[in-house]
């Protein structure tokens with residue numbers, strides 16, 4: 001197996017899952033001969049801000065972003081049983097799981113595994129589209145967004161609800177703890193109705 005084939009499946013995985021999360025793929029490309037940067041998959045818009053959104057929206061954005069980051073590695077694992085050269089993706093995934101911990105109080109080990117499961121399931125359900133994308137990328141070395149979306153047109157959106165629900169659960173837990181802390185600080189009773197006289 002050549003490194004290009006692995007890189008083609010890697011970028012195809014990012015593109016398939018990126019499109020499955022409702023993003024527009026701008027292009028995917030292979031960079032033969034560059035072992036540190038074997039290819040790239042660029043989505044539109046390139047940057048997402050997490051700060052001014054609700055916990056439910058933050059859970060959705062975070063799960064989608066981590067799914068996209070892990071998709072390259074997981075596509076390689078699914079196709080070849082192993083993967084290499086995904087350190088940058090892991091950094092991206094870590095950055096987003098870190099933000100989820102800050103914003104929602106959700107420890108990564110409690111939900112990131114659910115994203116991995118969903119992405120692996122989605123990729124194996126869409127193996128023909130993954131294969132077509134990888135093969136076309138190997139032939140042409142670069143595919144623009146129109147070509148990518150033509151190939152993945154039949155793929156339905158990816159279901160990340162398990163991870164999203166876990167993230168929301170953690171944020172509710174965090175909020176109720178904060179309420180209890182505030183109540184304790186003011187000497188009020190946190191639970192139950194106010195006593196009547």
Ligand SMILES: [Zn+2]
Pocket residue numbers: 010014072073086089
């Ligand atoms: Zn990657």
